[in-house]
Amino acid sequence: MIKELETAIGYEFKDIRLLENALAHSSYANEHFHNSLMSNERLEFLGDSILGMIVADHLYRNFPDRPEGELTRMRADMVCEQSLAVIAHQINLGDFLMLGHGEEQGGGRKRSSILADAVESVIAACYLDGGYDAALRFVRRFVLSDIPVVRYHNVDYKTALQERVQQRKNQVLSYHLVGEEGPDHEKHFNVEVQLNGVQIGLGSGTSKKRAEQDAARTALEHMNEIS
Numbered sequence: 462m463i464k465e466l467e468t469a470i471g472y473e474f475k476d477i478r479l480l481e482n483a484l485a486h487s488s489y490a491n492e493h494f495h496n497s498l499m500s501n502e503r504l505e506f507l508g509d510s511i512l513g514m515i516v517a518d519h520l521y522r523n524f525p526d527r528p529e530g531e532l533t534r535m536r537a538d539m540v541c542e543q544s545l546a547v548i549a550h551q552i553n554l555g556d557f558l559m560l561g562h563g564e565e566q567g568g569g570r571k572r573s574s575i576l577a578d579a580v581e582s583v584i585a586a587c588y589l590d591g592g593y594d595a596a597l598r599f600v601r602r603f604v605l606s607d608i609p610v611v612r613y614h615n616v617d618y619k620t621a622l623q624e625r626v627q628q629r630k631n632q633v634l635s636y637h638l639v640g641e642e643g644p645d646h647e648k649h650f651n652v653e654v655q656l657n658g659v660q661i662g663l664g665s666g667t668s669k670k671r672a673e674q675d676a677a678r679t680a681l682e683h684m685n686e687i688s
Contacts (some may be wrong), residue, residue, distance in 0.1 A: 462557070463477065463480060463481070465557075466480070466552065466553075466554070466557045467480070469552040469553065469601060470552055470583065470587075470596065470602075470603075470655040471489070471598065471599075471602060472587055472590075472591065472595055472599065474586070474591075475590055475591070476590055479504075479586040479589055479590050480583070480586050480590075481559075482499075482501060482582075482586065483501050483504050483528050483579065483582035483583045483585065484501065484557050484558050484559050484579065484582075484583075484585040484602065485501050486500060486501065486558055486559060486560045486561065486564060486569065486575060486579075487499050487501075488560055488561030488563060488564040488569070489559040489561050489564075489566050491561065491591045492561040492562065493561075499619060501578070501579065501582035502578075502626055504581070504582035504585040504586055504589075505575055505578045505579075505581045505585070507585040507588070507589075508582050508583070508585030508586075508588070509540075509581045511584055511585060511588050511596050511600075512540055512581060512584050512600060512604070513536065513540060515596065515597055515604075515605075516536050516539050516540055516604060516605070517532070517536055517601065519605055520532045520535055520536055523678050524614050539550075539591075539604055539605075540604070541577075541626055542574055542577040542678040543573065543577075544574050544604075544662055545576065545577035545580040545581065546573035546576045546577050546580075548580050548603045548604065549576035549579060550576070551579065551603065552603075554576060554579055554580065554581075554583070555570035555571055555575075555576055556570070558570055558575065560575075564658045567616065567644075573667075574593030583599070584596050584638060587599050608685075614615060617620075617672060617674075618674050618675075618677035618678040618681060619677045621677070621681060622634065622677040622680055622681055625681065625684065626656060632656060632657060633656070633657050633658075634654060634655070634656055635654070635655045635658075635674065636652055636653070636654050636655075636673045637652065637653050637654075637655065638650060638651070638652055638669060638672075639651050639652065639653050639663075648668075649665060649666070649667060649668065650666055650667070650668065650672040651657075651663070651664070651665045651666065651672060652664050652665070652669065652672035652673050652675070652676045653676060654673070654676040654677055654680050656680075657671075659683045660677040660681040661677070661683060661684075662676045662677060662680030662681075662683060663679055664676030664677070664678065664679055
């Protein structure tokens, strides 16, 4: 079955144990080996750095007219959890993960955070097995093939909203949690942003911080519509 994954990523491992390690979630390692070091977390650590370096190098060389701040936002968008989870779905990575019983029952195969971490682990496994070129081929095929140049998922909307509001004196922004739903492992939060006590935006997300960012985004869009 693991051969199917090799076909999907376009790389055949010399040491298949590296790929197997990349698929072992911490819940599986703790349940079967009672040792978290047997999980893919160390590979994830390495893969995160390799991915960031390859993407940064590509953006630096191919976008000579973009300032540092914009390159940083582009890189952040390309390596964020959401983007990596999309790649995982493309290669059906969730089907190959080794999960503990509780994580399996809790829908871990579809959880974005687990999928994103596994993608980074696979990148590290490719690097350790075939060197830089093997990792580069993976990143070029799945990450660099779709570079966002217009809109970024990781724009700091809260900062942008704060800067816009501060153009006038005595303005007070505040964020308030107005609801949450879903089980503990898949919570969804709803947040409103108020300007001087009046609601100007509503947002939602899988964390309070993301919900606040979404609320700030909707507030900015509303301001742009009425300005």
